[in-house]
Amino acid sequence: MAKLSDKQIRIWGKRISNSDRKALNSLFRSLYPGLINFAAKYNSNRAIIRDIVQESFVALWENRSRIDPNGSVKAYLYKTVRNKSLNYIRDHSKETVGLEDYEPLVTDSSFNIGSSDKKEQKLSDLMRKWIEELPGRQREAFRLSRFEGLDHDEIAGVMEVSPNTVNNHIVAALKFLRERYDIYKKQETKDRTL
Amino acid sequence: MKNDTSDKYQKNGHKDFFGQFSGKEKDDLKEMWELSSQAETSTIEVSDQEIEQDLAAIQERLTKSKAPDIKWRWFAAAAVLMLVLAAGLLFVPQTVTAPRGEIVQTTLPDGSVVELNSGSQLQYNRLFAFANRDVSLEGEAFFSVESGDHPFIIEANGSAVKVTGTQFNVRSWDEDPDQKTEVAVTEGEVQFYPVNTPKRFVTIQKGELSSWIGSLEELTTPKPVEVEKRIGWREHKLLFHEESLRTIFAELERRFNITIELKAQQLADETLTAFYNNPKEAASVLKDICRVKGLRYAKTVDGYRVYK
Numbered sequence: 001m002a003k004l005s006d007k008q009i010r011i012w013g014k015r016i017s018n019s020d021r022k023a024l025n026s027l028f029r030s031l032y033p034g035l036i037n038f039a040a041k042y043n044s045n046r047a048i049i050r051d052i053v054q055e056s057f058v059a060l061w062e063n064r065s066r067i068d069p070n071g072s073v074k075a076y077l078y079k080t081v082r083n084k085s086l087n088y089i090r091d092h093s094k095e096t097v098g099l100e101d102y103e104p105l106v107t108d109s110s111f112n113i114g115s116s117d118k119k120e121q122k123l124s125d126l127m128r129k130w131i132e133e134l135p136g137r138q139r140e141a142f143r144l145s146r147f148e149g150l151d152h153d154e155i156a157g158v159m160e161v162s163p164n165t166v167n168n169h170i171v172a173a174l175k176f177l178r179e180r181y182d183i184y185k186k187q188e189t190k191d192r193t194l
Numbered sequence: 195m196k197n198d199t200s201d202k203y204q205k206n207g208h209k210d211f212f213g214q215f216s217g218k219e220k221d222d223l224k225e226m227w228e229l230s231s232q233a234e235t236s237t238i239e240v241s242d243q244e245i246e247q248d249l250a251a252i253q254e255r256l257t258k259s260k261a262p263d264i265k266w267r268w269f270a271a272a273a274v275l276m277l278v279l280a281a282g283l284l285f286v287p288q289t290v291t292a293p294r295g296e297i298v299q300t301t302l303p304d305g306s307v308v309e310l311n312s313g314s315q316l317q318y319n320r321l322f323a324f325a326n327r328d329v330s331l332e333g334e335a336f337f338s339v340e341s342g343d344h345p346f347i348i349e350a351n352g353s354a355v356k357v358t359g360t361q362f363n364v365r366s367w368d369e370d371p372d373q374k375t376e377v378a379v380t381e382g383e384v385q386f387y388p389v390n391t392p393k394r395f396v397t398i399q400k401g402e403l404s405s406w407i408g409s410l411e412e413l414t415t416p417k418p419v420e421v422e423k424r425i426g427w428r429e430h431k432l433l434f435h436e437e438s439l440r441t442i443f444a445e446l447e448r449r450f451n452i453t454i455e456l457k458a459q460q461l462a463d464e465t466l467t468a469f470y471n472n473p474k475e476a477a478s479v480l481k482d483i484c485r486v487k488g489l490r491y492a493k494t495v496d497g498y499r500v501y502k
Binding site for chain 1: 211214222223226227229230231232233234238239240245248249251252255256270294368369371447451452453455495496497
């Protein structure tokens with residue numbers, strides 16, 4: 001499916017704040033798969049993930065009159081899903097887990113055995129591993145920006161920090177990844193010359 | 195779609211993001227950003243059936259929790275009352291809305307009559323007919339304007355129509371990707387101009403149409419059209435002349451108060467010409483469109499899904 005323009009989402013947001021249920025349905029259809037995948041970074045149980053995302057849409061509807069119609073309903077939904085996911089982790093773990101400590105699940109482990117493009121394969125796996133190594137907040141900001149397509153202001157809204165902090169997180173994450181990549185490249189060259 | 199670029203950092207308005215770096219660092223980090231795309235893990239497939247199922251689940255939860263905002267409504271009512279007292283009734287706009295699925299007719303304080311197409315909204319202030327005759331429109335409406343002391347001015351999507359006594363149709367949907375405003379005159383003449391440059395007006399005569407797209411500077415030169423077709427909606431007709439599927443589906447959504455999800459977005463700009471006298475349901479129209487365009491459709495909780 002084609003990516004929806006931010007403008008379309010804004011129009012739906014406006015209609016939702018005017019109690020238009022049809023707009024909520026349209027928004028749901030376009031953002032649901034993305035939010036399910038986002039929630040999956042915090043939880044592995046499909047039923048719980050679906051419940052959390054659905055609850056977030058219900059919350060959006062119930063709070064529609066308090067929502068800034070010019071603000072981002074997308075950011076609102078991501079923020080709600082994130083908060084509900086973190087609450088779930090907090091309520092269902094024996095010790096209290098701080099956000100800095102929690103380890104998200106690595107949901108991707110599909111190896112294409114027999115792939116001719118071994119080097120590419122290896123790099124993407126390494127890249128995933130490096131992203132996992134990032135500190136919690138950096139990793140979150142980076143993922144929201146790189147993979148969920150949120151802009152800095154939206155991420156700031158989701159993570160409840162300033163856009164400046166978001167920028168710092170993403171810069172730090174990119175620099176960290178670059179460092180790892182440089183080491184990897186050096187190793188590669190060495191391997192080849194051996 | 196229009197604003198899509200392959201680089202998410204550009205599309206997201208952080209085009210300045212890499213501007214904070216320079217030289218080798220800039221190139222290095224840019225390259226890293228591109229490379230990191232391969233780490234994307236979008237592993238969970240969500241099928242259309244699942245989406246519909248879960249949407250239905252939400253619908254149920256929402257009907258259970260109806261009228262959630264009573265406290266808020268009281269607060270809003272109190273706030274409005276304060277405002278009314280403070281502003282002495284003058285600055286609270288009057289709003290007339292035609293719900294989706296309905297056509298609404300209203301008579302303004304100066305005797306002018308406005309017919310609003312489904313899903314449209316008209317606003318005017320309390321000084322209407324005393325100090326001015328300014329209204330704003332979102333959507334489509336047919337105006338029969340009485341002559342009066344003040345010019346009758348309609349604002350829509352950054353454009354304006356100025357008249358004295360005449361009949362005409364204004365079509366200006368917010369959800370139109372071009373934010374296009376179309377004015378077709380059936381009686382008399384009107385002046386049509388961008389709000390910011392009133393001097394660049396065109397005069398539209400009876401039987402003519404002119405349009406304006408917000409991103410362009412020029413209005414189109416008024417040219418003769420079959421204006422009756424432009425106002426067929428008043429008799430519940432559906433008339434599409436070389437319209438895009440995007441526009442046609444938006445029209446059906448408003449007319450029948452449904453949602454139509456087009457799964458084949460690449461076809462959104464395909465055009466079609468069709469005419470219906472008084473279609474009773476969306477399905478009969480959809481059936482024809484799908485046959486012509488080689489598409490299929492299926493019922494959803496609140497409308498239809500159209501797919502290849």
